[in-house]
Amino acid sequence: MVDSQLVLYGQTIAYTxxxxxxxxxxxxxxxxxxxxxxxxxxSHALFYTFVGLLVVLGVSLHIVTYNTIPWAPMDxxxxxxxxxxxxxITVANHQFILPSEKLVIxxxxxxxxxxxxxDLTYGFGVFRSDNSMIFQMQVVPGHRNxxxxxxxxxxxxxxxxxxxxxxxxxxxxxxxxxxxxxxE
Amino acid sequence: MSFKDTFMNGEQGLFKPGSLxxxxxxxxxxxxxxxxxxxxxxxxxxxxxxYQIEPIAAIPDFQYFAILTAHPLVGxxxxxxSIVFGAFLFLVPFLMKKPLWSYKLGNWTFLLxxxxxxxxxxxxxxxxxxxxxxxxxxxxxxxxxxxxLGGTFFIVGIAIVMLGAVFxxxxxxxxxxYTPEGMEKQPAGALLADAIGYSGLRNLFxxxxxxxxxxxxxxxxxxxxxxxxxxxxxxxxxxxxxxxxVYLVGHLIGFDLKETAIDALxxxxxxxxxxxLIADGLVLIFVAGTWYLLAMMITGKKxxxxxxxxxxLLVELIxxxxxxxxxxxxxxxQPAILKIVSGELVTAFELITQGLAFYIVLATLWxxxxxxxxxxLKFLLGGLLGFALAVPAGIMQADIGLNRILHNTQWIIGPxxxxxxxVGLTMTLYSAIYILFPIVTNGAKLYSQKLANFHFWAxxxxxxxxxxxxxxxxxxxxxxxxxxxxxxxxxxxILAGICGGLLLLAFLAFFYNIVMSIGLKGVIGIFTPSKLNxxxxxxxxxx
Numbered sequence: 141m142v143d144s145q146l147v148l149y150g151q152t153i154a155y156t157x158x159x160x161x162x163x164x165x166x167x168x169x170x171x172x173x174x175x176x177x178x179x180x181x182x183s184h185a186l187f188y189t190f191v192g193l194l195v196v197l198g199v200s201l202h203i204v205t206y207n208t209i210p211w212a213p214m215d216x217x218x219x220x221x222x223x224x225x226x227x228x229i230t231v232a233n234h235q236f237i238l239p240s241e242k243l244v245i246x247x248x249x250x251x252x253x254x255x256x257x258x259d260l261t262y263g264f265g266v267f268r269s270d271n272s273m274i275f276q277m278q279v280v281p282g283h284r285n286x287x288x289x290x291x292x293x294x295x296x297x298x299x300x301x302x303x304x305x306x307x308x309x310x311x312x313x314x315x316x317x318x319x320x321x322x323x324e
Numbered sequence: 325m326s327f328k329d330t331f332m333n334g335e336q337g338l339f340k341p342g343s344l345x346x347x348x349x350x351x352x353x354x355x356x357x358x359x360x361x362x363x364x365x366x367x368x369x370x371x372x373x374x375y376q377i378e379p380i381a382a383i384p385d386f387q388y389f390a391i392l393t394a395h396p397l398v399g400x401x402x403x404x405x406s407i408v409f410g411a412f413l414f415l416v417p418f419l420m421k422k423p424l425w426s427y428k429l430g431n432w433t434f435l436l437x438x439x440x441x442x443x444x445x446x447x448x449x450x451x452x453x454x455x456x457x458x459x460x461x462x463x464x465x466x467x468x469x470x471x472x473l474g475g476t477f478f479i480v481g482i483a484i485v486m487l488g489a490v491f492x493x494x495x496x497x498x499x500x501x502y503t504p505e506g507m508e509k510q511p512a513g514a515l516l517a518d519a520i521g522y523s524g525l526r527n528l529f530x531x532x533x534x535x536x537x538x539x540x541x542x543x544x545x546x547x548x549x550x551x552x553x554x555x556x557x558x559x560x561x562x563x564x565x566x567x568x569x570v571y572l573v574g575h576l577i578g579f580d581l582k583e584t585a586i587d588a589l590x591x592x593x594x595x596x597x598x599x600x601l602i603a604d605g606l607v608l609i610f611v612a613g614t615w616y617l618l619a620m621m622i623t624g625k626k627x628x629x630x631x632x633x634x635x636x637l638l639v640e641l642i643x644x645x646x647x648x649x650x651x652x653x654x655x656x657x658q659p660a661i662l663k664i665v666s667g668e669l670v671t672a673f674e675l676i677t678q679g680l681a682f683y684i685v686l687a688t689l690w691x692x693x694x695x696x697x698x699x700x701l702k703f704l705l706g707g708l709l710g711f712a713l714a715v716p717a718g719i720m721q722a723d724i725g726l727n728r729i730l731h732n733t734q735w736i737i738g739p740x741x742x743x744x745x746x747v748g749l750t751m752t753l754y755s756a757i758y759i760l761f762p763i764v765t766n767g768a769k770l771y772s773q774k775l776a777n778f779h780f781w782a783x784x785x786x787x788x789x790x791x792x793x794x795x796x797x798x799x800x801x802x803x804x805x806x807x808x809x810x811x812x813x814x815x816x817x818i819l820a821g822i823c824g825g826l827l828l829l830a831f832l833a834f835f836y837n838i839v840m841s842i843g844l845k846g847v848i849g850i851f852t853p854s855k856l857n858x859x860x861x862x863x864x865x866x867x
Contacts, residue, residue: 144729148799151720155739159713159792166709169686170702173693182628182687194679198672202664202723209725216660216724261460261588263654263732265803271812272801275728276654280588281462283657302732304456304805306469307386 142210143292144274211275211289214250218288223252231279232258234308236299243318245291252288257281262309263302266318269295276302294322330771334843339768341842341849346858347414348764350430352850354410355757357438359835361402362750364445366831368395373790373824376808376817385807386469389454392805394445396457399745400602401485402441407753408610409433409492411760412547414861415617416499419544422507423859425498429491436488444481453478456805457599459564461591462583465571472575479565479572486565489558496551500540504859515539519548521638524631542627542634543620546613549641553605556645560598589657596651604674605644607749609637611711612681614752618704619685621759623692633684640677646670650722654731663724671722678715682708699776703755706784710747713788714740717795734802734813738794738820746827747787754783754834761841766863771840779834786826793820 206212214221225245230237245251255264257279264285265276274297279285291297296319301312325336333339344352368391374380375388383391413433417424424430447453451474455464464475500519501512517523518539527535540548567586574581616627627633649666652658685708695701717739721730730736758776762768770776794802797816802808839847856863 147726148729151726152796152799155717155720155795158716162712163709163788166705166712169690170697170705173689173695174697176694179691179693182691184629187629187632187683187687190683191676191680194676198675198719199669201672201719202668205723205725211728212725215728260463260466261592267801270800273729273733276731277728278652278655278731280592280655280657282584282587283589283655285656287656300803302803303460304389304458304463305460306463306466307389307454308469310385310807 142208144211145268145272147209148272214288214290218252218286221250221288223288224249226252226254229253229255229264230258231255231262231264231301234260234262234301234305234312236301236312236314238314238317241317245318245320247291247294247320247322250288250290252286254284254286255279256285260305261303262305262312263300265300265302267298267300269298269316273302278303291320294320296320330840330843332843332845334846335769335771335841337843339765339842339846341846341852342855343766343863344764344850344854345856345860345863346427346854347417347424347430347861348766349850349854350427350434351410351414351760351764354406354413354434356847356850357434358403358406358410359838361398361406361441363831363835365395365399365403366828368398370821370824370828373817373821377814377821378811379807379809386452386454388807389456390448390452393454393456394448397482398441398445401437401482402445404607404745404749404753405485405489406434406437407757409437409489411753411756412551412610413492413495414760414764416496416544416547418861419541420500422499422502422504423861425495425502427858429495433488433491433495436484436491440481440484440486440488442481443484444478447474447477447481450474451477459568459595461586461588461595464568465575465581465583467575472572476569476572476576479569483562483565483569486558486562489554493551493555493558496547500544500548511539516548519545520552521545521549521634521641524634524638538634542630543613543617545634546609546616546637549637550606550609550613552641553601553609553644557598557601557606560594560601564595564598589655592652592655593648593658596648597645600648600651601644604647604671605641607744608644608674608678609640611707611749611752612637612640612678614756615681615685615704615708618700618752618755618759619688622695622698622701622704623688625688625692628684628687628691632680636677636680639673643670643673643677647674650727653722653724653727667722668724672719675715675719678711682712698758699770699773699780700755700759702780703751703758706780707748707750707752707755709784710743710749710751710787713791714744714748717743730798732803732805733798734794734804735798737804738791738798742794743788743791747784747791750787751783754779763862765842768842768846771837775833775837779830779837782826782830782833786823786830789823790820790827793817793823 227243228239259281262279263276264279266274268274275289277285277287296316299314299317301309371391413424413430451471453470453474501516503510523536571581616633620627646666647670649662650671653663653667720726721736793816797813802813
């Protein structure tokens with residue numbers, strides 16, 4: 141499975157290029173409309189082409205991501221996928237209660253994190269040592285909150301609540317409790 | 325004139341508060357109070373920017389989160405609602421060429437929004453009630469972290485603001501539909517049908533020769549359609565507030581009600597449905613309508629593709645009712661069909677509707693060139709750029725795959741929310757303020773163009789820069805709504821803090837410029853009663 145870091149790199153490059161282009165276009169437009177010259181009509185054909193482009197962009201973004209980001213279809217179809225490991229985790233009183241001290245997973249295994257809240261709405265996020273996020277989900281009381289994930293790189297990972305649950309929520313961090321080991 | 329004279333009497337002594345009609349004073353009160361609340365939000369924002377670099381010892385974490393709770397609410401209700409409602413209570417009668425239906429009700433809207441905002445702000449400041457504006461159930465009723473008394477006052481404050489919003493809604497629709505004394509009978513039903521888009525929709529199914537002409541102008545149609553979302557949102561927030569109040573008051577009188585009686589996911593859907601009537605509804609519709617009006621006023625010409633623009637406003641209204649699920653893409657219990665249809669596909673429509681508005685405004689300006697780069701034009705271009713940056717950032721996170729790694733990060737609140745609000749919305753409002761300033765002040769002159777230029781560049785660079793650095797931190801995993809104690813993202817947070825400082829300087833320059841333009845006596849004069857007729861929008865001899 142593609143690592144989430146790679147997807148973020150792609151997004152950073154795409155959005156940065158777009159932002160630079162639109163800022164330059166608006167700057168050029170501002171200069172152009174204030175320069176002396178004759179007013180001219182705007183093209184209707186160009187307008188409809190622009191509308192068509194927006195429609196294509198809006199729809200194709202989701203088609204492209206669904207077919208290139210592997211966790212998207214895996215998430216939608218997770219009920220039909222048999223996990224290699226299941227971790228039942230409980231959250232109550234701003235504490236994560238894990239089934240064991242460390243959650244050990246092999247690279248490439250499909251791990252299901254099934255998280256239950258006993259009181260408030262929390263978040264469940266897994267982070268790398270450099271604080272970058274691998275994935276997250278919401279943890280809503282009274283409902284099943286499960287996510288299937290396939291780790292691509294060995295290492296130790298941190299669990300942290302990604303949803304505000306009052307001032308105490310900021311301390312909901314379990315450092316290095318997930319150990320992903322390389323296949324022998 | 326000496327500095328002291330200008331400070332007391334305004335630039336060249338041109339502003340005469342005694343010459344203002346009650347309606348002019350009303351809009352100016354809305355704007356002054358809206359700008360003061362904007363100042364609150366900017367200072368709170370700066371406190372939080374500093375806190376993200378290094379937690380401030382004098383501010384404990386529970387107070388930080390109380391500030392984080394109050395900040396968006398003061399910004400949206402105290403500032404934006406005040407400025408927008410004030411402007412529209414003036415513009416609708418101005419464009420419909422008849423008096424406001426009820427000046428008294430307009431005054432009540434002003435008072436209720438001001439008092440309500442102060443009430444919830446003070447309740448948060450004193451009691452540190454801080455469930456954040458998301459209020460995810462059952463957090464607002466968690467009495468182990470929050471005071472029920474503080475919560476009660478907080479919710480009452482929000483309810484007072486919503487009551488002011490309901491009065492605004494009544495006044496807007498009544499003004500569109502009613503027949504003033506001495507005027508020929510106006511077709512109330514047809515006017516309302518045209519304003520909300522029903523007659524335009526029916527025209528689609530009529531033969532060309534049988535199509536009916538529009539009875540209200542495009543900006544009034546935009547205001548009316550956005551006002552539909554104001555009404556729905558007020559209903560949702562009032563209902564939610566009453567629900568929370570039941571739990572708060574119940575606890576105060578010794579009854580602890582069962583929190584599980586409310587389904588947390590259903591509540592979350594309900595809440596976001598209501599909140600998106602603001603974020604993805606009235607804000608986008610009002611902004612598009614304001615862009616259209618500004619483009620027509622700046623160029624003095626008709627709007628390019630006017631009928632398409634009108635239809636797009638109706639589409640935007642319908643989209644705003646069906647778009648909420650993009651906030652629940654990370655909720656695993658949310659049905660997949662809602663995530664895909666509402667969360668992804670309908671949300672993508674916003675790219676189209678906002679893109680249409682963007683193009684139509686640019687084309688209108690293009691056809692009227694050469695134009696003078698006035699303050700209103702440059703701020704309008706800034707507002708357009710803000711949404712051109714923020715909407716695609718939002719569309720990206722409204723994707724099942726990308727949301728998994730973006731939800732609740734600084735990406736959401738930086739390049740999307742803050743760029744949309746600070747650059748897109750606020751610069752559009754500044755454009756409206758600059759263009760309406762001579763109309764509502766009976767010809768007062770701006771004190772300093774240099775300060776206005778500084779205001780523009782500092783706000784634009786500060787707003788885009790802050791959003792960009794927050795976004796970079798978000799892409800590297802920095803969460804929103806939490807505290808980092810060890811300087812994990814300090815490089816980005818210091819840069820975002822510098823940009824936040826620019827925003828603060830921009831606001832101070834603008835505020836100083838306005839005070840020096842109308843003078844201290846003028847500011848006080850705005851809040852004294854007018855002796856002129858409440859039915860007149862501008863003084864009769866000048867109209």
